[in-house]
Amino acid sequence: MMRGAAARLMLIGDPHGGLEPLQEAYRQDVDAVVVLGDLGLTEPLRPPAGAPPICYIPGNHDADHSIHWRSLEASSAESLHGRVASLGGGCRVAGLGGVFRGRVWRPEPPAEAALPGEDAAPADYPGVRCPDPGQWPGELALRHRASIWPQEFAALRRQHADLLVLHEAPAYHRYGFRVLDDLAESLGVSLVVHGHHHGWSQGATATRGVPVVGVALRGVLLAVYDGSGTWRFERIRESQEDSPNVP
Ligand SMILES: [Fe+2]
Numbered sequence: 001m002m003r004g005a006a007a008r009l010m011l012i013g014d015p016h017g018g019l020e021p022l023q024e025a026y027r028q029d030v031d032a033v034v035v036l037g038d039l040g041l042t043e044p045l046r047p048p049a050g051a052p053p054i055c056y057i058p059g060n061h062d063a064d065h066s067i068h069w070r071s072l073e074a075s076s077a078e079s080l081h082g083r084v085a086s087l088g089g090g091c092r093v094a095g096l097g098g099v100f101r102g103r104v105w106r107p108e109p110p111a112e113a114a115l116p117g118e119d120a121a122p123a124d125y126p127g128v129r130c131p132d133p134g135q136w137p138g139e140l141a142l143r144h145r146a147s148i149w150p151q152e153f154a155a156l157r158r159q160h161a162d163l164l165v166l167h168e169a170p171a172y173h174r175y176g177f178r179v180l181d182d183l184a185e186s187l188g189v190s191l192v193v194h195g196h197h198h199g200w201s202q203g204a205t206a207t208r209g210v211p212v213v214g215v216a217l218r219g220v221l222l223a224v225y226d227g228s229g230t231w232r233f234e235r236i237r238e239s240q241e242d243s244p245n246v247p
Contacts, residue, residue, distance in 0.1 A: 004162040005090030006227035007031045010052075011165065013215035013239070014038035014059060014195045019109070021220050021237055026051040033086025034080065034196030038062060038169035038216055039099050041071035056096030057081050059167045059196060063146035073172040084159045084187075091225050094161035094187050096153065098146040098197070099168055100177060100203075103127055105150050105177045153183065162225060166194040172203025172213050181205040191231040193221060201237065219229045 010033045012021050017040035018165065025033040028053050037059025039045075047054050054077040062068045081097025087093050100106050117240055129143045143223060148168070164184045169176035184192045185208050192205065192212040201214035213233060215221050220237035 004092040006009040007088030007091035007225045009223045009227050011193050013219040014217050016040045021218050025150040045075035046078050055080050057095045058146050060146050063142050069101050092161040097167045098148045101147045104147040132211045143220045161189050162190045164189045167196045169194045190229050221235045
């Protein structure tokens with residue numbers, strides 16, 4: 001299988017408004033920084049000149065308030081949600097932010113059988129439109145900006161990558177989802193990193209045993225890719241457990 005290029009990446013667990021790890025990352029010698037969702041911004045990110053490229057996937061709480069979502073969209077940072085980006089000159093990073101919600105798609109039987117289908121449009125789903133047209137005219141409700149849509153999932157699954165970053169966890173975690181193991185294995189990644197659950201955790205995907213790391217609230221993982229299918233990773237900032245445990 002074709003492999004992407006070597007890279008050094010810094011991955012940051014859910015900041016929830018605590019941006020110190022990100023500000024420290026601005027000064028680091030890495031190819032890119034990826035924030036794993038729930039940034040909780042109240043103003044757009046403006047990294048200083050010379051900072052590494054800043055990327056993110058959205059978390060569920062980024063769609064709690066319009067200021068969080070609008071700040072994220074106005075930031076000088078690149079969303080990796082639903083796509084594969086080449087970071088550090090060729091390391092392919094796939095991103096899937098947001099969470100599974102029962103009204104859209106909760107991929108466990110029997111709900112999976114009721115799925116409108118991969119080709120369905122958001123309008124085919126009941127109850128996902130904005131209840132207040134003055135806030136988000138004619139569009140999806142803010143909350144569902146951070147829902148995982150089966151169409152996006154299916155499109156991502158057809159691609160290839162070296163690393164998968166998620167907000168939700170794969171099935172090794174007690175609150176994880178098996179379809180994310182399947183996604184990682186379809187993409188051909190050799191490492192999966194996720195946020196959302198606020199504690200450090202480690203496991204592997206269900207079939208091929210791809211390593212999976214859960215990054216703690218405001219924790220930082222350094223992941224170094226050798227360009228030939230092997231990642232080395234280490235925690236370089238543990239955590240800061242000073243906020244309520246609300247993944
Ligand atoms: Fe979350």
